[in-house]
Amino acid sequence: PGQPALAAKKESFRVAWSIYVGWMPWAYAAEKGIVDKWAKKYGIEIEVVQINDYIESINQYTAGAFDGCVMTNMDALSIPAGGGLDSTALILGDFSNGNDGLVVKGDLGIADLTGKNVNLVELSVSHYLLARALDSAGIAERDLTVVNTSDADMVAAFKTAEVEAVVTWNPLLSEIAAEPGAKVLYTSEDIPGEIIDMMVVNTETLADNPDFGKALVGAWYETMSIMMKDDAEGKAARSFMGEKSGTDLAGYDAQLATTKMFYEPAEAVDFAKSEKLAETMDVVRNFLFDHGILGEGAPSPDYVGMTFPGGGTLGDSGNTKLRFDVDYMGMAAAGAL
Amino acid sequence: MGRLINRRPGRAGQVLLGALPFILLAAAYLMASDARLAVNPNDKLLPSVQSFVDAINRLAFQPDPRKGTYILWDDTLASLLRLGIGLSVATGFGLVAGVAIGLLPLARSAFAPVVAVLSMVPPLAILPILFIVFGLGEVAKVMLIVIGVTPFMVRDLSMSVATLPREQLVKAQTLGASTWQIVTRVVLPQTLPRLVSALRLSLGPAWLFLISSEAIAATEGLGYRIFLVRRYLAMDVILPYVAWITLLAFMIDWALRHLSDRAFDWQPGERGL
Amino acid sequence: MGRLINRRPGRAGQVLLGALPFILLAAAYLMASDARLAVNPNDKLLPSVQSFVDAINRLAFQPDPRKGTYILWDDTLASLLRLGIGLSVATGFGLVAGVAIGLLPLARSAFAPVVAVLSMVPPLAILPILFIVFGLGEVAKVMLIVIGVTPFMVRDLSMSVATLPREQLVKAQTLGASTWQIVTRVVLPQTLPRLVSALRLSLGPAWLFLISSEAIAATEGLGYRIFLVRRYLAMDVILPYVAWITLLAFMIDWALRHLSDRAFDWQPGERGL
Amino acid sequence: MSLISVRNLSVRYGDFTVLERVNLEVAQQEFCSIVGASGCGKSTFLRLLLSEEQPSGGEIRIDGAPIAKEPQADRGVVFQRYSVFPHLSVIENVILPMELEASAFCGRFFGARRRRAKEEAAHLLERVGLSHVRDAYPKTLSGGMQQRLAIAQALIPKPKVLLLDEPFGALDPGTRQTMHEIILSLWEEEKMTIFMVTHDLKEGFKLGTRLLVFDKLRWDPQAPEAYGATITYDLPIDRRDVLPPELEAKAEALNKEPSRNEGPLNALP
Amino acid sequence: MSLISVRNLSVRYGDFTVLERVNLEVAQQEFCSIVGASGCGKSTFLRLLLSEEQPSGGEIRIDGAPIAKEPQADRGVVFQRYSVFPHLSVIENVILPMELEASAFCGRFFGARRRRAKEEAAHLLERVGLSHVRDAYPKTLSGGMQQRLAIAQALIPKPKVLLLDEPFGALDPGTRQTMHEIILSLWEEEKMTIFMVTHDLKEGFKLGTRLLVFDKLRWDPQAPEAYGATITYDLPIDRRDVLPPELEAKAEALNKEPSRNEGPLNALP
Numbered sequence A: 001p002g003q004p005a006l007a008a009k010k011e012s013f014r015v016a017w018s019i020y021v022g023w024m025p026w027a028y029a030a031e032k033g034i035v036d037k038w039a040k041k042y043g044i045e046i047e048v049v050q051i052n053d054y055i056e057s058i059n060q061y062t063a064g065a066f067d068g069c070v071m072t073n074m075d076a077l078s079i080p081a082g083g084g085l086d087s088t089a090l091i092l093g094d095f096s097n098g099n100d101g102l103v104v105k106g107d108l109g110i111a112d113l114t115g116k117n118v119n120l121v122e123l124s125v126s127h128y129l130l131a132r133a134l135d136s137a138g139i140a141e142r143d144l145t146v147v148n149t150s151d152a153d154m155v156a157a158f159k160t161a162e163v164e165a166v167v168t169w170n171p172l173l174s175e176i177a178a179e180p181g182a183k184v185l186y187t188s189e190d191i192p193g194e195i196i197d198m199m200v201v202n203t204e205t206l207a208d209n210p211d212f213g214k215a216l217v218g219a220w221y222e223t224m225s226i227m228m229k230d231d232a233e234g235k236a237a238r239s240f241m242g243e244k245s246g247t248d249l250a251g252y253d254a255q256l257a258t259t260k261m262f263y264e265p266a267e268a269v270d271f272a273k274s275e276k277l278a279e280t281m282d283v284v285r286n287f288l289f290d291h292g293i294l295g296e297g298a299p300s301p302d303y304v305g306m307t308f309p310g311g312g313t314l315g316d317s318g319n320t321k322l323r324f325d326v327d328y329m330g331m332a333a334a335g336a337l
Numbered sequence B, C: 001m002g003r004l005i006n007r008r009p010g011r012a013g014q015v016l017l018g019a020l021p022f023i024l025l026a027a028a029y030l031m032a033s034d035a036r037l038a039v040n041p042n043d044k045l046l047p048s049v050q051s052f053v054d055a056i057n058r059l060a061f062q063p064d065p066r067k068g069t070y071i072l073w074d075d076t077l078a079s080l081l082r083l084g085i086g087l088s089v090a091t092g093f094g095l096v097a098g099v100a101i102g103l104l105p106l107a108r109s110a111f112a113p114v115v116a117v118l119s120m121v122p123p124l125a126i127l128p129i130l131f132i133v134f135g136l137g138e139v140a141k142v143m144l145i146v147i148g149v150t151p152f153m154v155r156d157l158s159m160s161v162a163t164l165p166r167e168q169l170v171k172a173q174t175l176g177a178s179t180w181q182i183v184t185r186v187v188l189p190q191t192l193p194r195l196v197s198a199l200r201l202s203l204g205p206a207w208l209f210l211i212s213s214e215a216i217a218a219t220e221g222l223g224y225r226i227f228l229v230r231r232y233l234a235m236d237v238i239l240p241y242v243a244w245i246t247l248l249a250f251m252i253d254w255a256l257r258h259l260s261d262r263a264f265d266w267q268p269g270e271r272g273l
Numbered sequence D, E: 001m002s003l004i005s006v007r008n009l010s011v012r013y014g015d016f017t018v019l020e021r022v023n024l025e026v027a028q029q030e031f032c033s034i035v036g037a038s039g040c041g042k043s044t045f046l047r048l049l050l051s052e053e054q055p056s057g058g059e060i061r062i063d064g065a066p067i068a069k070e071p072q073a074d075r076g077v078v079f080q081r082y083s084v085f086p087h088l089s090v091i092e093n094v095i096l097p098m099e100l101e102a103s104a105f106c107g108r109f110f111g112a113r114r115r116r117a118k119e120e121a122a123h124l125l126e127r128v129g130l131s132h133v134r135d136a137y138p139k140t141l142s143g144g145m146q147q148r149l150a151i152a153q154a155l156i157p158k159p160k161v162l163l164l165d166e167p168f169g170a171l172d173p174g175t176r177q178t179m180h181e182i183i184l185s186l187w188e189e190e191k192m193t194i195f196m197v198t199h200d201l202k203e204g205f206k207l208g209t210r211l212l213v214f215d216k217l218r219w220d221p222q223a224p225e226a227y228g229a230t231i232t233y234d235l236p237i238d239r240r241d242v243l244p245p246e247l248e249a250k251a252e253a254l255n256k257e258p259s260r261n262e263g264p265l266n267a268l269p
């Protein structure tokens, strides 16, 4: 640690994950030896590290302490890619299908939020979701006040009298939605496929060490095949993941219900190849640019370049920093790992 | 007896008086909890005593089904280890630097300004850098405690060293003491009681830093558990954990105070604080 | 001059020695930053001096395009206000409770245990309860500072009151002083210097709690900005903010120290710490 | 009737007996000089008279009633170690007792009242020779100056009983002479009862109306801590300036009496 | 040749002149008794001889060389205020100088060596009458006992020059007698040069070979701080136990000399 991961042939790799419904399989894969098994198969070592603070894990990855890290498509664009680290979205694990939502107290509509406070983690996917919700109702963000509120305190914050509306994600969302008088106004179900949970790796490292990518993808889809099953093994896996994230099987299954998992690699490949992905990323980058998150040096949303599996690109192709890649998932789909 | 400053409670009165605030606090909690539960029986914010008992029983006396170990004790062990190492390092460093800065004009000129400045840097704001420098493992957690606590120790000890009567230093020199001997035989022994006080005053902040660091990168520890269940607002776990942390810290504090009263019985003045 | 304890640097030497650690720190930063930027010119972790200058210029001297105000000064004002109120309340309360506990055996019996216990409660772990009691607004932020800092103040001051020579209290009584008069004329004035020291030692923790509270729910403030831009690792903003916080805290510390040296010139002993 | 009566008083610290079987009757306006070997318990005895400490046994009565359980303004004190308030300047130290008496709530004078008090105090400072340092803080005073300040401060409330623990030990003969005169004139004016510990027998004889000698009656070389000191001589001294011949002889004897602690005069290590 | 020579020494604190134009030559093994009014600068003079403070003007030479800039083991001291180490027991205070000398690194004896040192120290404690409290901490000692301990401690390193600031003020005559004998025998054995501040003229005459009187030569009642004290009398005293008649008269005169500070004896406020 301490030095950026220099691209070269390596034997051992570190990836970071944090607690979230779509990333809990990494806990299972790491603890049950699935990752080790696949790493051994390719003659490498992979250390899977749990970081509780999501942003800190991305920061550490961006600073070079890890070769890979889980994050959303939006954060992948803003932090590592915006920070000049060429990154590849290796695995598209799922997209949020109701896992993020806007909740209000009482009988309000989106348009009624005008002039009110909305508590959310600023510059996060919640903020993005709010922006999309406001678009749908035709009002602008400047018509209301966004209060930056730490995710850990969101549930408690909603219980105080002065908070009227929050945007947050699961499991906080279901806790808040269960409050008496809470009303869910808008969720990621309304913008399917726009909030994507991915495993992002260092592009150079991946290019120099394809085995690293293969091992990760192999381990991931083996885990998927276990957890998707409804038999004892699948339940055991899911209850493991539930407990690891502080709840139980039922709680975890409830969270999975609002998550569109790509259990089969082919699903993920199809999703990545669709036109929709580039459209989504275009909306995302404009959102980021509007909020100054692409870096103050960014003269336009085109500043950071992206590539898509179909050969499509967005932004400055001389500064391509985020690559959506389906080669490895494709190998998994083809059973070639 | 007239004046308030001379009125001392008896042994029993002392215990009673000391217990009173705790009883009042407990009563206030129970009333608030009852009131909330009456409105919403599922309220998680101020759980009933029964929920606490259940949670404690589950965490402390039932083996974790996955690992077969007892969660509370695992967490406690992990946290205490980090705390112990962090505080030892901070204390050792604080003692050395505090004595140097308090006693030696050269060291004071060189380091007092930088310590005064560094003590004002909020460590939580530069976490990314700290994690890059110290990694994300145990070292980082211990270092966060060290970085958080040491500046206070250094400043407190150097201030207390500087208040040693000059006569003593002069006297020691006339008895032929070198600087090193003055440090070891005159200054250090008289600084130890203040060191213990500083350590006691640092306990609170040290736990704070421990919890913060465990909330960022850990897979066990008291702070980790609180962080983990906080997203479900599981106050039935959080509050016993907080109480347990408080109890642990208080016991350490109590032990240090008694150690100090015993070991440094040359000290004049009142005891028991 | 023989012994190290007697060797004093001259005026110039003092400044030079004091500046040395800062120069070394700055050099270490520049080297590390250069090394990282050589590998990745876009690296955000340790930005170049130029990025700092840009960021400071943008935040302090250019109006924010969205609000039309100057971000840095808005944040500073908001934070200093919270800090000032929080520290005032904590200091006032700490003084009253510290003197009572240190001087009156009854108050000591009743409150020393509860203060010792409460000082060990990690405030950040019971935030949900604090929200319910104090809401999410300015009060909560100020209260977090108060809750975080007061126990230390109370304990430190009560310990220092307890070390006042008994002779003085006896003497005051023979001069006819009541408890109230002893407090106002003998104990309080002699405790003030320690109060200032305690306040100085609390500055670091107070900023920490301020930053934490601004991370919970805020729309402006230095801590808010740091946590906000942490979302995209904008160290070019974070580091100047941290430096600015440090500078502010250091200036407050410096002012307090000089105030104390001037106002309490009856104190024997060395100055300048 | 006697003002102060001490009955069978004893003080022990753990196994260490400091005083035992002390009995004493003192009338108003007596001036008791107390002498005795270093460490025999003279200061301890004064602390008891002050109610700073409680006796392990026996009792003290003032005016027939048991002594108040805490120090009061009726009994003033000058401690063996300088005991002025470090945070008050010389003149503030002196006006403090006036302020405490007159102003129950603030304990402080302002404006004209403060000026008047300061003028009053200035007289006293003049007499004890501290006018030129009236605004200095105690830390800059010499040992003897601090002691004089402590005496002036203790005299202000005009206590009924005044306890002096080696008050003049740190003063040069000239200053001491002055202080003697101040104490004596106040003693006569205010009809104070004074206990004064001194190591200067001549001073004791000169000022006192009565001489109390503290010493151990019993002494066990194997266990020096087993027995405490008591009052072994209690001599009335009626005329003060010149000693009667028989007392002169006594004084000589006391002066020569070998200290209990004296060991063989072997060479030093 | 003189061991110590003081030339045109002066000390000022701000506008306040404490000492001025002090000149003195002292040979080896002289025993200088220093007397003077309270607050005239005697302790300050000793602090200069100790290098604890630097003079505002003039210089001090020892053995022809300028005085070391910091306190050294060649000059021992007993301060006016008790200055023993509070964290060491009585016997530990006494063996400390031995430990410091013999063990440069640890500054501490262990095992047999420590026992031997304690035995040596026990002799001295016996002589100063502190054997029965050898393991007590200073906070439990009476004023006089602490002072005796400080003297014993200062004697251990057998310094070339010994500075005593009212060392016997807090002792009763018997104990004082013993201490005189100890000091004198050591003085003769070790050929020490001693400066002793005292307020007891008789003591000064008895112990000293030379008497130094500090006083102000000039005095401005409007500005008492303008002029400092200096050495106004410098009398050789060759025989010590009995005063020659002419000195006896001088002593009387000094004793009677009115204090500078004496004001009119008006009634107290």
Ligand SMILES: Nc1ncnc2c1ncn2[C@@H]1O[C@H](COP(=O)(O)OP(=O)(O)OP(=O)(O)O)[C@@H](O)[C@H]1O
Pocket: D133, D139, D140, D141, D142, D143, D144, D145, D170, D171, D172, E013, E016, E018, E036, E037, E038, E039, E040, E041, E042, E043, E044, E045, E080
């Ligand atoms: N730090 C200081 N600042 C100002 N004045 C000081 C300081 N230290 C000492 N003095 C003054 O110097 C003078 C001499 O003090 P010193 O202690 O030498 O007197 P002394 O002769 O030893 O008196 P005593 O016999 O009472 O002990 C005093 O008037 C005192 O007020």
Ligand SMILES: Nc1ncnc2c1ncn2[C@@H]1O[C@H](COP(=O)(O)OP(=O)(O)OP(=O)(O)O)[C@@H](O)[C@H]1O
Pocket: D013, D016, D018, D036, D037, D038, D039, D040, D041, D042, D043, D044, D045, D080, E133, E139, E140, E141, E142, E143, E144, E145, E170, E171, E172
């Ligand atoms: N807290 C204590 N614990 C144990 N022993 C104590 C304590 N306080 C005093 N003593 C002992 O009590 C004895 C009497 O002390 P005190 O101060 O009364 O003596 P003194 O007669 O005033 O002596 P001096 O003339 O030297 O001032 C001493 O031997 C001392 O060691």
Ligand SMILES: [Mg+2]
Pocket: D042, D043, D044, D080, D165, E142, E143, E144
């Ligand atoms: Mg005494």
Ligand SMILES: [Mg+2]
Pocket: D142, D143, D144, E042, E043, E044, E080, E165
């Ligand atoms: Mg003096």
